[in-house]
Amino acid sequence: MKFADTSRGRPFTKDPAVVSFKGKYWMYYTLGPYVGEQKTSDRGFSIGIAVSDDLEHWETVGEIPEDQTYEQRGICAPGAIVLDNRIHVFYQTYGNGANDAICHAVSDDGTNFTKNSTNPVFRPTGPWNNGRAIDADVIVFKGKLWLYFATRDPQGDIQMQGVASASLDSDFVRSDWIQECDEAILYPELPWEQECIEAAAVCEREGKLYMFYAGAYNNKPQQIGCAVSVDAVQWTRLFQEPFLSNGKPGSWNESESGHPFVFTDENSQTHLFFQGNNDMGRTWYISRVSIGWRDGTPYVDGTGERS
Template sequence: MAKLYLLLLAVLCGFRTSAQQKPKMYFTDTSATGIMVAKDPVVVKFKGRYLMYYSKQVFRNSADGMQGWNIGIAESKDLYNWHKVAEISPEAEYEKKGLCAPGALIRDGQVHLFYQTYGNGPKDAICHAQSADGLHFTRDASNPIFSPKGDWTNGRAIDAEVYFYKQQYFLYFATRDPAGQIQKQGVATAKAGSNFGREDWKQASDNSILYPALDWEGQCIEGASVIKRNNKLYMFYAGSYNNVPQQIGVAESKDGISWKRVSDKPFLANGAPGSWNTSESGHPCIFEDEDGQTYLFYQGNNDKGKSWYLSNLKIGWTKKGPYILPNQ
């Protein structure tokens, strides 16, 4: 009986240790005193190194956390171990209250960054900047380059994702309903030769292309990240607001505008009690490496947003869509 008790205790302790164990990638930004925050990751491989752009909070002076955001830049050789190398701080008048939630793509030897202003409520909008070294960026003279119009939206645009598909660029963004309560996805397009300026983007739908409808999605769908597989697009998205918990879902599309969910369940749920991401697994970035392997980057925490960490999981694919590779 004593041996059986010890065996059961060991098993239970083992499960507890496993639940609390940190993942292989576990990155945060501690460069602002007393604040361990890294959110909203996007990753590119540029000139032989991996670069990750992310939101970092430099101060907290409001109850809703709507101010004090910069964009951090980290570097890695293996996609798991990262160190910070630079930071993008507000320069222009339109971003003086903060900038964050970057999206990124590489074209013609330049990193193009699509980021949002923050702290302006319905007036937050998408901006564009570009860089020859991935660290120092020149702002687009036409910034902000996009905000939605129509009676379906309050005019806000955040969480930009730009993806080239069927000879045009798709700009996916999150906006809110006119009352500012429901967060949902919209899309704009630009021609293949676009310079990504304000005049190039045309709203492709006068309605939401993905609206929260499932219980776990709550009142929010945001943070879209897109990849092409199986001759169609897959969108990894964040469902529900932060720490509700936010979890990650997947939708698919053949034309980039009409989307349907792959499943009514989260693709990546928040962690079990005691784990590093108990409060959420959110804001995805699906990254395709040069060898075709894919990694899902995401944010998480276990203290309701007092701190934030970034991690990743390796993703496999079948004709039915993505799946999380085992033993991670």
């Protein structure tokens, strides 16, 4: 699979989030600005919507509009989850520097969304960060909805991971979120992670949480690592090297394999969606690999077989 939305003049599709809803698979993704002959407006980053019957072939079906004042500079990097037969999308504002924050919207049909009246619903506090929150991912665990986000150090140089939570019976408004700790839960330490850990993609397996994350800024190259937790807050890396590396010279993802999203289908197969390119970010594509599991450790399963 290699998918890109070309509606704005070039292949440009980043930051995937995939759910199963009403008999189809739905993908929400970052859609790039208009270029070339398609430059009919000055809209920046937006969120596109595509559907599929098989996780391989995708059809674009719409966009989430930037129709609120706080969205005027753009929105992107959605995280998605189905709760009570509704799709909840947690996304970020874009272009506001340290003021970018996480917003929330909900849909009954996958394409038409109602924005949370308290948006943005979350940004971190405390001296350990600069107040920015991007790259949301959410998961239900131990009776709460956990929100993973990327933020930066006070100087705005180092990207790192944080976490907040809200009650499942809440409306996920701003006052419902509790920041779970006053420090990064995952901070770049390994050489390949360079100065950035972002784009948490979390799944549960046998009572543990597994986080696939992007290490290094875009095209440095960004690659994907993996960590594990039993309490949703304290994380241990499973590997010292990337779990999923960028491609070899000449391959479609030579510049990076980054910004993961993990999806478990109805047959309990784990799929890892990610973005890549080979031109240092002029274009972007979404792809997918199957993940197998052996003794509590994930591996890239080229056969697609379930373990």
